[in-house]
Amino acid sequence: MHKLLSGPLSVERLNVRIADLPKSLSGTKIVHLSDLHYDGLRLSEQMLADAIAITNESEPDLIVLTGDYVTDDPSPIYHLVRRLKYLEARVGVFAVLGNHDIYYKHSQSIITQALTSIGIQVLWNQIAYPFGEQLPIVGLADYWSREFRPAPVMEQLSDRTPRIVLSHNPDTAEILSKWRVDLQLSGHTHGGQFVLPGFGPIVLYYHQFTRQLPKKVRARIPCLRVNSSKVVRHWEWAQGFHRIGKNQLYVNRGLGTYPPGRFFCTPEVTVITLT
Numbered sequence: 184m185h186k187l188l189s190g191p192l193s194v195e196r197l198n199v200r201i202a203d204l205p206k207s208l209s210g211t212k213i214v215h216l217s218d219l220h221y222d223g224l225r226l227s228e229q230m231l232a233d234a235i236a237i238t239n240e241s242e243p244d245l246i247v248l249t250g251d252y253v254t255d256d257p258s259p260i261y262h263l264v265r266r267l268k269y270l271e272a273r274v275g276v277f278a279v280l281g282n283h284d285i286y287y288k289h290s291q292s293i294i295t296q297a298l299t300s301i302g303i304q305v306l307w308n309q310i311a312y313p314f315g316e317q318l319p320i321v322g323l324a325d326y327w328s329r330e331f332r333p334a335p336v337m338e339q340l341s342d343r344t345p346r347i348v349l350s351h352n353p354d355t356a357e358i359l360s361k362w363r364v365d366l367q368l369s370g371h372t373h374g375g376q377f378v379l380p381g382f383g384p385i386v387l388y389y390h391q392f393t394r395q396l397p398k399k400v401r402a403r404i405p406c407l408r409v410n411s412s413k414v415v416r417h418w419e420w421a422q423g424f425h426r427i428g429k430n431q432l433y434v435n436r437g438l439g440t441y442p443p444g445r446f447f448c449t450p451e452v453t454v455i456t457l458t
């Protein structure tokens with residue numbers, strides 16, 4: 184049933200050019216997973232097992248997780264970490280939190296402790312150096328938390344140092360364009376979930392259409408009262424690779440599926456090779 188709504192799991196493979204990447208790190212393989220929404224409804228055990236198997240078969244140097252492990256109640260994280268503990272990467276697994284991981288006051292500490300208990304390093308406005316000084320991994324607080332403050336973190340790094348930034352919400356790419364971001368990895372959008380092949384997420388057109396309607400008309404039609412710009416402003420970055428000035432952004436479509444399902448927007452495991 185779940186697979187019927189979500190579609191099959193896809194593996195996206197891409198090479199990303201990183202300026203000033205040390206020769207010794209050329210060919211570094213990163214697997215990116217996002218938006219699991221593990222709550223017994225939005226992600227099946229089978230799809231999770233397949234995603235973990237594909238990740239490990241890729242023999243990644245690094246695994247990154249970009250948030251929304253649960254949906255509202257944080258307690259499913261205790262079951263989820265029993266699955267995620269099988270993830271294997273040469274230099275480790277690094278994670279940031281999403282808006283759903285801070286849904287309740289107590290959520291953040293529960294999710295962080297559970298992930299940490301299986302050796303996953305959770306970055307909240309922190310920099311990690313799993314590859315040494317030459318390629319830092321920056322993990323930011325969720326954009327919707329009160330602690331999203333990239334400046335003190337980004338300014339610790341020299342402009343000459345390439346870096347990878349983990350930030351759940353792709354809207355942050357606009358703010359982060361003030362700094363060098365060789366590769367930002369995000370999720371949050373589920374790819375828009377409903378996509379018109381060749382055109383992109385339906386929500387993009389919905390936005391353009393509703394903006395043209397007078398406010399009075401919008402207020403009278405219940406489904407038009409939903410403000411999709413509250414989810415994300417930059418729906419044009421809902422999935423895939425984007426250049427924002429000199430910076431590069433990749434948005435993962437996520438593994439979890441919200442009702443009523445996905446349409447031409449399959450769940451995703453991303454395998455990125457740095458060149």
Ligand SMILES: [Fe+2]
Pocket residue numbers: 251281282283351370371372
């Ligand atoms: Fe999210």
